[in-house]
Amino acid sequence: MTQTPTLILTDARIRTMDPARPFAEALAVCAGRLVAVGPAHEVEALAGPGTKTVRLGGRAVMPGLIDSHTHGLWGACRDLFEVYVGLSGSLRLLLDSIAARVAQTPPGEWIVAGPWRPFERPSLGAVPRALLDAIAPNHPVVVKDLSQHNMWLNSEGLRRIGFGPDSPAIPGGEIERDASGVPTGILIEAATAPVHPQIAPTAAQLSQAVLHMAGYFHAQGITGFKEPMAFAPELAAYAEADLAGTLNLHVGAHLTRFSAITGDWVPMEDIAALRARYRSPHLHTAFAKLFLDGVPVARTAAFCDPYPGTDPALHDPEAMLLVPPARLNADVTALDAAGLTVKMHAVGDRAIQAGLDAIEAARRANGASGLRHEIAHANFIRPQDLARFAALGAVAEMSPKLWFPNPVTPGQRAVLGDARAESCHPVRSLLDAGAEVIYGSDWPAAAPDANPWTGIAGMVTRADPAGLFAGHVGAEQAIALDRALPIFTVNGARALRLEQTTGALRPGLSADFIVLDAPLETLTAAELGAVQPRQTWFEGTQVFGA
Template sequence: MSTIVITGGKVITMDPANPAAEAVAVRDGRVLAVGREPEVLAAAGPGAEVVLAGGRSVLPGFVDPHNHLLSTAESLVAVDARYPGVGSARDLVARIAAEAARTPAGQWIRAYGMDDAKFPGGRPTRRQLDEATTDHPVIVYHVSGHQAVVNSAALAWRGIGEDVADPAGGAFVRDEGGRLTGMVLDSAMELLLPVAVDIGCHGPNFHVDLPREQLRSWLEMSAEPYLKAGVTTVCDPQVSRRELEIYRSAWDAGTLPVRTVVMPLSHMLDELTSIGLAGPFGDDRLRFGAMKFYCDGTLLGGTAMFDEPYGDDFTGTLYHRPEELVDLVRRAASAGWQVGVHTQGDRAMGYTLDALKAAVAVSGDDARPRIEHCGHPTPAQVREFASLGVIPVNQPNFLYDSGTDFVRRLGDRRAHRLQPMREELDAGLRPVLSSDSFVSSLRPMETVSNAVRRRTREGGPIGAEQAVTLEEALRAHTVDAAYALRMEDVIGSLAPGKLADVVVLDADVRSLPADELSGVDAWLTMLGGRIAYRSGRAASEV
């Protein structure tokens, strides 16, 4: 592999021993030298390819520690139901009808990203979707990924009638007359979809049964948006047999688009324990990481569990009884797993803390327990995080996308404490930034911008006192995110010997106003010492 020198940019290394530099040299997939331009050129030797960065920011490739890679790939080829493109039930019906007109009768129509909290009149119903088509089963995923709305054909296809019982950890929404509205919550999704795996009550089941070749093709097509955004490593936080088979197939073919860490869902605990498997395990391209658990539901869908009800008297839902969660998490930690628990509301946070205390007690000195989303910890709970070494995995894009809805539903007191990243940093924690794509944008600079700005889509403040600096946000999306994956020794910073994952952004981000950060993408992305994306050229042409 040839030697490449990137110079003429403003290098932000994320290495505390050498925080800034003029140039970076890479060779054989590793960082060769970082420092002043003459020294780096000398280390590279004659014949090195030189890339002139033109004053742009140069950083380690972004690490996204909570990104549903395969589901994102699926969403990129499905109907886009995201706001503001779809701002009402009428818009949704029109978009589904247009898709139905070009889809053979009987085939499923899938849409992603519906945010019905912004719809005049509230949630759409199956009767409204029936106006779009009765010849196709239709499923529209809520923006949270924890809910969906379907039409009557979808219910009929699965043989679901008015007498269906709500499963543990989920529900079929009914109207005042007790009739199914078509809205399904959390684990009830499993009864509706043609799913590839049975995950029971261990989480929302969006593991749709689709042809392996189709899924693999969509995964490979996703390389372009990820690399264009500067993402070089992701951690998929909900992996079943379906995802693992596709990732392994792409890994074997050399077409896995980015470095991929997988978090197997907790329904696999006994099976993996029986064969003695625990993460971290794998290579630097595909590996097992932590194990994923669910405590409560979603803020966006009204199923997060708080001490005080919110919104339309939402009380929240739990996937496991508190004592069951403690037992599951303890058993995983005893088997050698790092653990990550999806948790949003403050009451659920208390249950998760009980589980993490049990895990840390059997995990040794470097447990690194994760709390996925970490929506509303109380100040006392944040102090407990510090004693346990908790890693809060934040997604401030939610604050931008839905902050106004959070204020309306939760009230000022609770809404402005959501994802209290400043408080977590001040407590000595290492909170990380992530996208939760497919739920929100996969572009890291949008996430960074929203962590810095703490503003809603409508322009209002959302916990402004919890804002972080640009440097803190970049660190949380690179080296600290690598720490959450137990990979900080090989990725996340630019230092000699580390894997040569480098992004040259298309601006000098330190010189930009905060309001312009979200528009920044990659000008060049290097993965393992190879230029995998260059602005103006498709990834397949590089």
């Protein structure tokens, strides 16, 4: 017998993402779960004396959206505590903004800013640290690049981390040096590892950041996300907020096994301890993270073919892999056996190939575990590898939003050439090959925001929905709205291992939904990219809107 609902929403255009009933007129909620979804007269008949019935006047309702790759606390800390001038911000604006923060900050305290763009490295001069020294002689300064993989420091910052002329080379990274061997201030990939402990937010700042992040995500219509690189401080902040009832998001946290940014392998026993210690009702910790390569703008993404302008005789794709294939195969096999879904950062086609090879090795060793391991970003895929995703039960994660023109596009084209840049994120080809695709903003890395609506609109058109940047990226890879929406809902729920909890609107699932002014199928691409949810609900409680 259906429970008497506490809430009924009716007179609505409901897109359920449930193939058995794609559309409905009303839904009913009790104890945070959906108890009915269907025609208005059937659902309204369930009302009892304590039921609140709300008529939406034809407004649209759909499941809450899921971002499968967003650094929630990084992004929130950027908004709250760092100097940020936007992906299109000029060097002059960046320097002026840092100077303004210097004037407000006690000497000796770190100043964190960004972004700078590696493809514009010549504009920083022969010794980039000097630009920062001129405005911040008494503060350590670090400027993150747009990918968050590389950094630019002043002299005081270099001194604080102990980098000087005698500093040894760092495997997996580079300390850029001038002609006399003195660090210039530019640190690439693993060379940034000593900086992170210096600028790590405090526990109090992380607690503040969780609240900021949750409010921001709810305003975007996001009810679930995956934190792609979690360590103990982030896990503690998420768990604390969840137990306090202030998180109100389904979170899947990928426990970092290896990252070039930190330069260390986290022991498997430590992964197991973190998994057990920090899981909570809405924080799910059966996930792991590996980095296989870097990013194109720094020429650290691993490609089978050389970068334009590179001597083919000097190109070694195997040397660009951060994890040797044999080690990678063994590690993914071990993580799979431990019941952990693995997300592998892989941007270049050689890294993606290596990631798929590792999943194949795990399948051979362990059989069908049921775990859907993920190739994170999956920007540039060899045509012969497209079919392997479905064959191996691997998931292609599309992130960040580089499938339509944006401030990063000119740099991508300059570094990769037009043909390779145009092949970015082959969503349609993956879907046609039967692959499961999920969405990630990768906020704040190479993403100005975590807005999923521009991601949806850009995926449908491969053009900038705001019209700020002309042209297309891979126009033939545009897909219809009905093919895009599962990527942001039901597929994301499966990636969270919560397909029996969220991602669709049907009886028994969590009442996670958003209210929109109009059905998405009635909107132009520009309107779709500009959607602002009217309300967001999580487990039957309204967490955003009037």
